[in-house]
Amino acid sequence: MSDQPNIPAQSQDLPGSEAALQPAAEMIRDGYKGADKLTGKVALVTGADSGIGRSVAIHFAREGADVAVAYLSETDDAQETKRLVEAEGARCHLIAGDLANADTCRATVAETIEVLGGLNILVNNAGTQWVNTDLTTLPDAQWEDTFAANMHSQFYLAKAALAHMTAGDTIINNASVNAYIGPDFLVDYSATKGAIIAFTRSLSNQVVGRGIRVNAVAPGPVWTPLQPATLGAHDPEMVENFGANTPMGRCGQPSELGPCFVFLASRDASFMSGQTLHPNGGIVVNG
Structure with a gap:
């Protein structure tokens, strides 16, 4: 992927549908070859019914991992993720909630372990956002809901997962470039993503002595259903040519994020913990 896709103005209802996304997003590049980097591992990927989470699940499967897919309510999208993961020869278990x-977080971890036999990789990817351009009008409930979905879920899941993790296991948290650039229309969302960066660093320091690594990925604009379901729901024009203002002049595709998570989950990143990768189209964040 090197050219900006033709992205028209559009909107969706939350939580968004991968099947309704126009144009369709790329989940894995033609020619991506697995190298058994995750063979024998069990991964739990949240928000994996679509977008970045689906791409991560497919990449993990191609690298040999079995995958539990946690999702909110988009059953059709989740079933398609399951089909794609199983097409790679991996086991896939769907968990809605x-x-x-x-x-729900505790039950999700427990079900993953019960069905797939363990948990070696936790990917905290699920999240949401809403547009607001004036803090004085931002509803208290929206602030609380954004933190509950984006930040509190990562705490609950990591807390439950760590009780079962041992040396060599890993947690990867999905943050955002917005934690660093602070867009004025996503104050609550950006605040959660900044908290995730700090959570990643502190948790890494707490568990790295046990041989458990904790890292983060901070994507720039990536073409997923979250964009038309949030930005587009506010104003369909907000997603037209989404991401064209990056230094690369385009948005990213989920296929360009999946390998970042493979790297952090594998032994290739054995000397990395408490760190954040920045696949963002060339935006310099100095973070």
Whole structure:
């Protein structure tokens, strides 16, 4: 992928549908060859019904991992992710539920272990956002809901997962370039992503002595259903030519994010913990 896709103005309802995305996003590049980097591993990927999470699940499967896919409510998209993961020869288990709820997070980890036999890789990818351009009008409930979905879920899931993790296992948290650039229309979302960066660094320091690595990925604009379901729901014109203002002049594709997560999950990143990767189209964030 090197050219900006022709992205028209569009909108969706939350949580968004991969099947309705125009144009379709690329999940894995033609010619991507697995190298058994995750053979024998079990991964739990949240928000993997679509977007970055689906790409991560497919890449992990091609590298040999079995994958639990946690999602909110988009059953059709989740079933397609399952089909794609199983087409790679991996096992895939779907788990629906609202990860803003602590009990759901604990149950999700427990079900992953019960069905797939363990948990070696936790990818905290699920999240949401809403547009607001004036803090004085930002509803208290929206602030709380954004933190519950984006940040609290990562705490609940990591807390539950760490009780079962041992040396060589890893946690990867999905943050955002917005934690560094602070767009004025996503104050609450950006605040959660900044918290995720700090959470990643501190948790890494807490568990790295056990041989468990914790890292983050901070994507720039990536073409996923979240964009038309949030930016587009506010104003369909906001997603027209989405990402064209990056130094590369285009948005990213999920296929360009999946390999970042493979790297951090594998022994290739054995000397990395508490760090953040920045696949963002050339935006310099100095973070």
